[in-house]
Amino acid sequence: MAIRTWAWVVFLLLALLSSSSSCRAAEAPSPQVSADADLAAIDDAHRTGYHFQPPKNWINDPNGVMYYKGVYHLFYQYNPKGAVWGNIVWAHAVSTDLVDWVMLPPAIYPTAPFDVNGCWSGSATVLPDGTPVIMYTGIDGENRQVQNVAYPKDLSDPYLREWVKPDYNPVIAPAPGMNATAFRDPTTAWQGPDGLWRLVIGTKDNHRGLAMLYRSRDFKRWAPARRALRSGDTGMWECPDFYPVNSPGIGGGGGTKHVFKVSLDLTRFEYYTFGEYDNATDTYVPDAALADGNDGLRYDYGNFYASKTFLDTAKQRRILWGWANESDSTADYVRKGWAGVQAVPRKVWLAPDGKQLVQWPVAEIESLRGNHVNVTDTLLKAGQHFEVSGLGSPAQADVEASFQVMDLDKAEPFDPAWRASDAQTVCAARGAEAKGGVGPFGVVFKGGGDGGKHVVLMCNDPSMSSHADNLYKPTFAGFVDVDVAQIGGKIPLRTLIDHSVVESFGAHGKTCILSRVYPTKAIGDKARLYVFNNGESDVKVTHLNAYEMRSAKITADVKQNT
C-alpha cells in the first residue's frame, strides 16, 4: 500500500492592515485626555456598520426570529442597564429587508413571578391562523428555569410591539428530579400528523446534554415525551434548533432531511447533524458518518453561538442568525458601553452533494455595496502581496475572490500527528510557522496523497489586526470539503469586513468563520486591504471584487418619538 503523504500547498491570506502608524493630536490639553479621546475614537471605530447591534449595552442570543405580515422580527437577549450580561430582557427590532432596522422597546421583560429573575432565550412559532406565539425561558422567584408563552397584544400592529403573558404561565416547569437551573431555550414548535405541537428544550443530566421533547394540543398544556429527541455526553445543551431542509437527491427529488443543532455550553461551539426524522414516532436518526458533538459539523468555526433559524415564508428560504460575542475583556465592554453583535443573517440549505449545510449572506445585504474594485488574473508569487486599493475605506467591505493554486505538487510534508487534530490546532501550529504577516483571515491548503484528494484548511488569524494584550484571538479554522485538484486549484472566498467583525465564507459557504478584530491603527481611512501569498506555491487571484459597504440604517421607533 502506498504511503500517504500530506503536504502544505500554500498559505494564502487577505489582510486588513494600517498603512501608517497612528496619528496623535499634538496639541491635546493633556496626555491623559488625549489618550482617553484616542481610546474612545478607537472604540467607536470598532462599532459595526451593517452587522446588527443596538446603540449601547450588552446583547447576546438572537431570539424568536420570525417573519410576520411583511416584517422581519429580531428579538435578542439584552441588558438594558449595562454592557455586561445581566438583567436580561428580550429587546426587539424590525425590518422589511433584513438590512435596515427599526429599534423597538423591549418586548418581553420581567413582570411576573414566572420570569421575575430574567427572560432568557426562546423561539417564535406562527400558528396556522397566522398568530405568532413566543415561548421563552423565564427565571422564576426560586431561580428555576421555566417555559412561558406570550402572545401579541394587537395583531393588527405589524411591528408586534406589545406582548401579553397569560396568567397560566409557566406552561412547562422542570419535573421533580430534573436540573431546574439547566432547563431552557425552547425551539420553534412544529405540528405532527396527529395535530399535536412538538418542541424541544435544552437541559442536562450530569454531563449528558439532552434535547427534551414536549407535546401539546393547545400550546398551553404540555406533556413530556418518554424519550429525549437527542442526547450526548457533551455537557449542557443550550439553544437547540430542529428544522427540515430540502434534500437535493438525484434530480432534486431527495425529500426532506432534518437538521438538529446544539450550542455546547462547555466549549461555546455549535454542532449539527442532519438525518431522518420520523414524525409518527418522534425519532430522529442522524445520517451515518455524521458525528454528534465535538467532532461534528459546525455552522461556523469562529465566534458564532446561540444561533437560531426561521423559515422566511416570503422567500421560501431558511435564515440563520447567530450571536458573536466580543473578544476583548469585560473591562473593555464597560469602557465601550457596548458588547456583542449579531452575524449577518445567512441563508442556509443542504449542499447539493448532501454532505453538509452551506450558508450564504442573505442577498439583501448586497444593496449596501458601493465603491467597487475589480482585480483579475493577478499572479502572486510565493511570499508576495499586493494592496487592493481604491475602495475608500475597506474597514466596511464585502470582498469576493477566487484564488487558484498554480502548483499543487509544491507541497510541504504534512505532520501525520496533525491528522488527528482538529482544524484549529493545525492552523494555530501552522500559523505560528508562517513567514511574514498573517492577516485577519485567509485560506490554507494542505495537500497529499489521500486517494489523490487534497485537504483544504481555512484559517482565520486575527493576530495582525489586534494588538492589545487582553484579547482572545485564537486562530479559528475549519476544513473545507472541496476536491481542489478537480476544480482546477481554485478556491473561492467571500469575506464581510465590518470594523471589528471579519466574517468569511469559504468555497461558496461550505466553511464559515466569524472572528472579532480590534485594530488600533487600521481604522477608518487608515485601513488597507492586502492579498498575501505566504506559501510555497504561486497563486493566481483569478478574480477579486471588493465593494465598500454603506452602513445600514438603524432608526428609533417613530411611534415612541411621537
Ligand code: DQQ
Ligand atoms: N443565553 C441565554 C440562555 C442561553 C444562553 C441567557 C446561551 O437562555 O442558554 O442569556 O448563550
